[in-house]
Amino acid sequence: MACFCNNYLYLFRQIHHSIPTFIASPSRAFPSCLTTTFRVCNAQSWSTKPNPRSMSESVSASATSTGTFTWDDVVWSSDPETISDDPSDLNGYFEKIKICNRGADMRFEFIPFVIEDQIVGFIHKGFAEHLRKFQYVFEFLPDNGSRGARVTLNSSLKTPEDRTRALGEVVKSLGEQLIPGIRNELYPVTSSFGARAFFSLERAAAPYFGIKAYGVHMNGYVEKGGQKYLWIGKRSRAKATYPGMLDHLVAGGLPHGIACGENMVKECEEEAGIPRSISSSAIPVGAVSYMDIDGYRYKRDVLFCYDLKLPESFIPKNEDGEVESFKLIPVTHVANVIRRTYLFKPNCCLVIIDFLFRHGYILPECFGYLDLLQSLRSGDCSQVHP
Amino acid sequence: MACFCNNYLYLFRQIHHSIPTFIASPSRAFPSCLTTTFRVCNAQSWSTKPNPRSMSESVSASATSTGTFTWDDVVWSSDPETISDDPSDLNGYFEKIKICNRGADMRFEFIPFVIEDQIVGFIHKGFAEHLRKFQYVFEFLPDNGSRGARVTLNSSLKTPEDRTRALGEVVKSLGEQLIPGIRNELYPVTSSFGARAFFSLERAAAPYFGIKAYGVHMNGYVEKGGQKYLWIGKRSRAKATYPGMLDHLVAGGLPHGIACGENMVKECEEEAGIPRSISSSAIPVGAVSYMDIDGYRYKRDVLFCYDLKLPESFIPKNEDGEVESFKLIPVTHVANVIRRTYLFKPNCCLVIIDFLFRHGYILPECFGYLDLLQSLRSGDCSQVHP
Numbered sequence: 166m167a168c169f170c171n172n173y174l175y176l177f178r179q180i181h182h183s184i185p186t187f188i189a190s191p192s193r194a195f196p197s198c199l200t201t202t203f204r205v206c207n208a209q210s211w212s213t214k215p216n217p218r219s220m221s222e223s224v225s226a227s228a229t230s231t232g233t234f235t236w237d238d239v240v241w242s243s244d245p246e247t248i249s250d251d252p253s254d255l256n257g258y259f260e261k262i263k264i265c266n267r268g269a270d271m272r273f274e275f276i277p278f279v280i281e282d283q284i285v286g287f288i289h290k291g292f293a294e295h296l297r298k299f300q301y302v303f304e305f306l307p308d309n310g311s312r313g314a315r316v317t318l319n320s321s322l323k324t325p326e327d328r329t330r331a332l333g334e335v336v337k338s339l340g341e342q343l344i345p346g347i348r349n350e351l352y353p354v355t356s357s358f359g360a361r362a363f364f365s366l367e368r369a370a371a372p373y374f375g376i377k378a379y380g381v382h383m384n385g386y387v388e389k390g391g392q393k394y395l396w397i398g399k400r401s402r403a404k405a406t407y408p409g410m411l412d413h414l415v416a417g418g419l420p421h422g423i424a425c426g427e428n429m430v431k432e433c434e435e436e437a438g439i440p441r442s443i444s445s446s447a448i449p450v451g452a453v454s455y456m457d458i459d460g461y462r463y464k465r466d467v468l469f470c471y472d473l474k475l476p477e478s479f480i481p482k483n484e485d486g487e488v489e490s491f492k493l494i495p496v497t498h499v500a501n502v503i504r505r506t507y508l509f510k511p512n513c514c515l516v517i518i519d520f521l522f523r524h525g526y527i528l529p530e531c532f533g534y535l536d537l538l539q540s541l542r543s544g545d546c547s548q549v550h551p
Numbered sequence: 552m553a554c555f556c557n558n559y560l561y562l563f564r565q566i567h568h569s570i571p572t573f574i575a576s577p578s579r580a581f582p583s584c585l586t587t588t589f590r591v592c593n594a595q596s597w598s599t600k601p602n603p604r605s606m607s608e609s610v611s612a613s614a615t616s617t618g619t620f621t622w623d624d625v626v627w628s629s630d631p632e633t634i635s636d637d638p639s640d641l642n643g644y645f646e647k648i649k650i651c652n653r654g655a656d657m658r659f660e661f662i663p664f665v666i667e668d669q670i671v672g673f674i675h676k677g678f679a680e681h682l683r684k685f686q687y688v689f690e691f692l693p694d695n696g697s698r699g700a701r702v703t704l705n706s707s708l709k710t711p712e713d714r715t716r717a718l719g720e721v722v723k724s725l726g727e728q729l730i731p732g733i734r735n736e737l738y739p740v741t742s743s744f745g746a747r748a749f750f751s752l753e754r755a756a757a758p759y760f761g762i763k764a765y766g767v768h769m770n771g772y773v774e775k776g777g778q779k780y781l782w783i784g785k786r787s788r789a790k791a792t793y794p795g796m797l798d799h800l801v802a803g804g805l806p807h808g809i810a811c812g813e814n815m816v817k818e819c820e821e822e823a824g825i826p827r828s829i830s831s832s833a834i835p836v837g838a839v840s841y842m843d844i845d846g847y848r849y850k851r852d853v854l855f856c857y858d859l860k861l862p863e864s865f866i867p868k869n870e871d872g873e874v875e876s877f878k879l880i881p882v883t884h885v886a887n888v889i890r891r892t893y894l895f896k897p898n899c900c901l902v903i904i905d906f907l908f909r910h911g912y913i914l915p916e917c918f919g920y921l922d923l924l925q926s927l928r929s930g931d932c933s934q935v936h937p
Contacts, residue, residue, distance in 0.1 A: 358920070358921055359918045359919075359920075424915075424916050425914075425915040425916060426914065426915070426916060448910065448911030449911050449913075449914055449915050450908065450909050450910075450911060451908050451909065452920075452921060452924055467921065469915045472911075522836065522837050523836050523837065523909050524834065524836075525834030525835050525858075527835075528811075528812065528835055529810075529811040529812070529835050529838070529855045530810050530811060530812060532745045533745075534744070534745075534838075535744055535838055535853060538837055538838055538928075539928060542925060542928075
């Protein structure tokens with residue numbers, strides 16, 4: 166058994182070393198450079214010990230790279246007994262936070278996007294070149310000695326409606342090649358959360374303009390026999406981003422004009438079939454944040470975290486086709502999946518690590534406790550300054 | 552009733568404007584400049600509405616300045632119906648965080664205290680002058696162009712034991728006038744939490760050397776009838792610091808050589824008579840931090856936070872004489888006390904605000920949510936770098 170464990174851990178290392186490739190391409194769940202295989206077990210439930218994996222039972226990297234790993238693989242990788250690693254070693258968590266916070270040293274490649282003297286985003290100098298042709302929309306202010314170069318909107322665009330329309334046309338004109346995955350979903354552009362919106366922008370374009378984006382993520386859990394379990398979703402393989410990967414029970418972006426709590430209730434209904442009578446008990450418990458630079462994209466995301474304690478009898482049911490299936494997994498096992506694998510959509514890891522902290526699954530005695538806690542809010546949470 | 556409310560709020564403002572005086576002198580619970588009075592009610596329980604206060608029922612500022620306010624005063628100030636303010640206004644919380652994070656603009660008055668090339672603290676230039684006479688203990692390294700001025704230990708002091716002994720003699724020699732409140736309790740001096748101790752230092756001296764100090768604070772709560780209640784302590788009036796003020800059920804510094812969890816169990820027994828069979832269920836839920844400069848003192852504190860859900864039947868009992876009495880208060884009322892008054896020992900406010908976040912008592916819809924959340928860890932939580 167030991168050699169299987171080592172082989173499996175080796176796989177995780179392999180995946181780890183290839184992360185930038187893996188994450189940079191959201192359509193792939195695993196890096197294409199991954200040529201090793203990983204073993205599948207036939208364990209059917211959390212109460213039984215997973216069977217040892219044989220060399221013949223394997224899934225090719227190409228299968229895993231499209232997110233077609235199975236719940237059995239998740240079960241196997243989560244079990245405390247399959248791999249003899251140290252749960253108090255926080256390195257596996259740090260790695261996941263790192264994935265969401267890449268490219269800090271590339272910040273100098275971006276210039277501030279300013280509206281009414283407030284910085285609302287950051288635009289890559291290369292991407293800015295594509296915007297120069299839209300002279301009726303953008304103004305490029307040169308470095309004047311006291312202030313560096315900036316991009317702003319043409320002064321003729323005064324109202325939020327005018328700006329929203331003009332930017333909408335720009336995004337459409339730039340096309341799918343430059344800004345892939347258009348969703349026709351508008352995000353408010355503000356200097357800080359809760360401030361008035363200067364205009365609204367297509368969700369897929371937000372990182373190209375370095376706009377702060379907000380989301381709501383919910384840990385749905387069940388308590389039975391003194392143990393806590395998390396409901397985990399597996400994303401539909403048809404999804405444009407992170408197909409087939411593990412996800413929260415409920416999560417979604419925060420569009421323009423809807424409050425966090427109301428959005429959470431709406432997403433609960435759509436994503437997991439949770440009626441308002443139950444979802445209204447969801448508790449806001451804080452937020453995590455990250456800053457990720459990848460090519461032209463500068464993600465500055467804040468995720469509002471919610472906990473919802475569900476009745477034992479509740480079975481989630483996806484209503485919008487975005488989730489393939491759900492599984493109830495002991496929290497200690499979920500922690501192992503986070504630490505050991507890259508099966509979760511990356512930003513979910515932050516919200517689950519936050520849950521692990523708040524529910525006492527990570528101890529102050531573990532080396533790195535304070536650093537890990539602090540790193541959950543590596544992004545800009547400021548509401549007053551941009 | 553309205554005029555009483557306004558009068559009371561005015562008092563809070565008065566207190567607020569005098570905070571630096573109030574906090575700078577730990578032996579006073581209220582600022583000496585406070586000349587107004589505040590009214591006392593006769594409400595005996597949380598289930599009854601507090602009586603309106605009459606002008607004749609008042610406590611003088613001198614009585615409140617020694618922490619001799621009563622539980623009745625706390626009841627009155629906590630009641631949602633006595634003062635018609637807005638619970639979603641977070642300003643009262645921000646004020647309490649500000650009290651723990653003063654003097655950031657005075658950092659330039661301090662020079663790094665360096666051991667084995669690691670910054671372990673910061674010493675005020677004025678205080679450093681008092682150390683110059685101890686030539687066999689300290690070395691003063693001048694600004695050499697590439698590195699600024701620093702204080703280090705004499706190279707003859709190689710072992711932790713030698714350093715601890717030498718520093719102990721210095722602290723004793725400087726005397727109570729310069730370093731008041733000697734406790735004969737040693738704190739480890741490290742570059743970061745969990746790293747090996749370079750030496751140990753008298754607890755009262757830690758802020759004069761800008762040493763990071765760690766503590767454990769526990770929110771002990773009860774759930775009944777779907778509502779959460781917090782057990783709040785009132786500090787003994789004989790305490791050297793913050794006499795008579797409100798406090799957590801259990802809290803204490805983290806001395807050398809004891810793990811957080813073990814220290815928590817020990818403090819539970821001593822401070823609230825909570826047996827290990829109950830206290831072992833306390834859950835570590837994160838940490839808060841602050842940095843406070845006050846004259847020669849540079850506090851860099853990290854408090855590890857714990858939650859303990861107590862049985863309804865449990866009644867705390869102080870064993871070490873440090874607590875005058877305890878009271879079980881609805882969490883929503885505790886939130887009001889934090890927002891409206893300065894009756895709590897300041898750093899307890901941070902830990903309780905963290906509790907309010909994690910238990911859903913502060914909503915993302917409140918303006919300033921993210922800033923407030925972020926400000927709970929304004930201190931240096933880093934474990935790798937100083």
